[in-house]
Amino acid sequence: MPNLVVLLFGEFKRIVEYKIAAASIVVALIWIGVLYLTEAPDITFFFPLLLFLDGTSMAILMVGVTIFFEKQEGSLRTILVTPISKTDYLLTKILITVSASVLTLVLLYIYAVIFKPVSLNFFALLGAVMLVSLFHSLVGFILSYYSKDFTSLLMNMFVYTLAFMIPTMLEHFNLLAHNLFSKLLYLAPTKAAITLLYASAGTISSGELIYALLYLVIGSALLFIYALKHFDSFAAREGGV
Amino acid sequence: MFQVKNLTYKYPRNQANTIKGLDFEIRQGEIFGLLGPSGVGKSTTQKIMVRLLTNYRGEIYYRNRDLITYDKDYYQEIGVGFEVPVHFSKLTAEENIAFFKKLYHNKADTDTLMKRLGIYDDRKKKVSEFSKGMKIRLNFVRAMLNNPVMLFLDEPTIGLDPANARILKNLIKEYREQGGTILLSTHLMNDVDELCDRVAFMVDGQIAEIDTPQNLKRKYGKSTVEVEYVKDSSLVKTAFNLETISSDNLFFELVRREKIISIHSNETTLDDIFIKVTGVESYA
Known part of the structure; x- marks a missing residue:
């Protein structure tokens, strides 16, 4: 059995045993609760927003938590001296995180289709969720590399939320509509993420769609290269006898 | 290897x-x-x-x-x-x-x-x-x-x-x-x-x-054997060179005639060597 498959099965088993999968499902149920409480007859506007919150913060947190557990228990030390490549290690966590985001999408979409009218292209949404989750799982790696413990990971996440997520949402709800601010926001990955997710509702221009796609695809590639390159120093710091 | x-x-x-x-x-x-x-x-x-x-x-x-x-x-x-x-x-x-x-x-x-x-x-x-x-x-x-x-x-x-x-x-x-x-x-x-x-x-x-x-x-130890014995109601210690002990008549006389309390080789331990070489005490 290829080592990537072994790692994927192992990671899946661990997110179940460590209740990370359960927490992820609970969060999805909370999003369903939000949809239930939404009084708007058409939830097309809210739906991508919930996926935005899930695909960004939950993806960062999921990667961060699994690495944190491995660091805390010392299992990371022994993983680092096994015949697995660093690419396999990164891919395992990315694939599991993206799968969790897709599961959330599926649960929300099923609820929406049955109980609330929604006008979204599921497959566009699926692609968007996967790309946003991929990008942010890599952000999770970078933040974990530079976080000494779980508290410092949460602090780093807080900084990311403050710097990127909150401004993006403020602008999205037209609470901050200054022209310069709106233009500067195109530098933020969260702007690209929310743009791509709303593309499934057909409410954005093709120019914005191309911007969001390019940003997240190229950004993910660059982050992956960065995560690979800095994995060795992370391994040297966390591993060893 | x-x-x-x-x-x-x-x-x-x-x-x-x-x-x-x-x-x-x-x-x-x-x-x-x-x-x-x-x-x-x-x-x-x-x-x-x-x-x-x-x-x-x-x-x-x-x-x-x-x-x-x-x-x-x-x-x-x-x-x-x-x-x-x-x-x-x-x-x-x-x-x-x-x-x-x-x-x-x-x-x-x-x-x-x-x-x-x-x-x-x-x-x-x-x-x-x-x-x-x-x-x-x-x-x-x-x-x-x-x-x-x-x-x-x-x-x-x-x-x-x-x-x-x-x-x-x-x-x-x-x-x-x-x-x-x-x-x-x-x-x-x-x-x-x-x-x-x-x-x-x-x-x-x-x-x-x-x-x-x-x-x-061998390098860090003393190559001696220490004999403790009783003489005139008091405890006496004498050290013998380990390398020449087999031909040391005084050692054999002592063992034959005196009341021996203990015989110890002064071989050093790795603990002592650790301290000597590194200047730091080991745990054990």
């Missing part, structure tokens, strides 16, 4: 070298002790040898091939035993071992190992329910599960009761008898004395002494 030549390493954020020109070899089938107080570069040396640090200067040859040319398959051949627990605590011992075992081509008979170490009956328990000693024994199973040809062990008996420490030391000796090679790092000089074929004492990133424990004891 390993040839280390003029090994130097500096951590990126440090100004000074942590490892300052190490030269040593580890021969196939021997237990080589790497000793020294904390912070002298033992861990860094081992991190380099298990390929966690790669940007070193100098040369390291593993099985006559430059270590730098090995890829992840290097880990197929080595086993690393840690001092601290390194398992997924919410999985059972059996699940932990099964997961890691799948990553290797060679697979050891881990059931037998677990039986020998007394943790087989607890294999279906979660590791979080294990005592510290059980986790340490499980660490050893983890290190051995690929039938490694080279084993790195860090304080393998720390946290074990004497009976389990004995079992583990016997397993280490059996591994050597079967041709295995070990780099052992420990502060327990009794373990070093019992297990190591050769030892190196590290001080400030360099090797201060390297030899067999026996030769080091």
Whole structure:
């Protein structure tokens, strides 16, 4: 059995045993609760927003938590001296995180289709969720590399939320509509993420769609290269006898 | 097995070298002790040898091939035993071992190992329910599960009761008898004395002494025998040179005529050598 498959099965088993999968499902149920409480007859506007919150913060947190557990228990030390490549290690966590985001999408979409009218292209949404989750799982790696413990990971996440997520949402709800601010926001990955997710509702221009796609695809590639390159120093710091 | 030549390493954020020109070899089938107080570069040396640090200067040859040319398959051949627990605590011992075992081509008979170490009956328990000693024994199973040809062990008996420490030391000796090679790092000089074929004492990133424990004891010990006896109701101590004692008539006269209380050779211990060479007291 290829080592990537072994790692994927192992990671899946661990997110179940460590209740990370359960927490992820609970969060999805909370999003369903939000949809239930939404009084708007058409939830097309809210739906991508919930996926935005899930695909960004939950993806960062999921990667961060699994690495944190491995660091805390010392299992990371022994993983680092096994015949697995660093690419396999990164891919395992990315694939599991993206799968969790897709599961959330599926649960929300099923609820929406049955109980609330929604006008979204599921497959566009699926692609968007996967790309946003991929990008942010890599952000999770970078933040974990530079976080000494779980508290410092949460602090780093807080900084990311403050710097990127909150401004993006403020602008999205037209609470901050200054022209310069709106233009500067195109530098933020969260702007690209929310743009791509709303593309499934057909409410954005093709120019914005191309911007969001390019940003997240190229950004993910660059982050992956960065995560690979800095994995060795992370391994040297966390591993060893 | 390993040839280390003029090994130097500096951590990126440090100004000074942590490892300052190490030269040593580890021969196939021997237990080589790497000793020294904390912070002298033992861990860094081992991190380099298990390929966690790669940007070193100098040369390291593993099985006559430059270590730098090995890829992840290097880990197929080595086993690393840690001092601290390194398992997924919410999985059972059996699940932990099964997961890691799948990553290797060679697979050891881990059931037998677990039986020998007394943790087989607890294999279906979660590791979080294990005592510290059980986790340490499980660490050893983890290190051995690929039938490694080279084993790195860090304080393998720390946290074990004497009976389990004995079992583990016997397993280490059996591994050597079967041709295995070990780099052992420990502060327990009794373990070093019992297990190591050769030892190196590290001080400030360099090797201060390297030899067999026996030769080091000879070098640092007093080659005398001290006899305690009673003479005229008082206790008297006399020392004899060990090398000339067989022809020393005074010694034999004394043993024949006086009431001997004790006879001690003044052979030094590895603890004393550790303190002399490194300037720091060991734990045991």
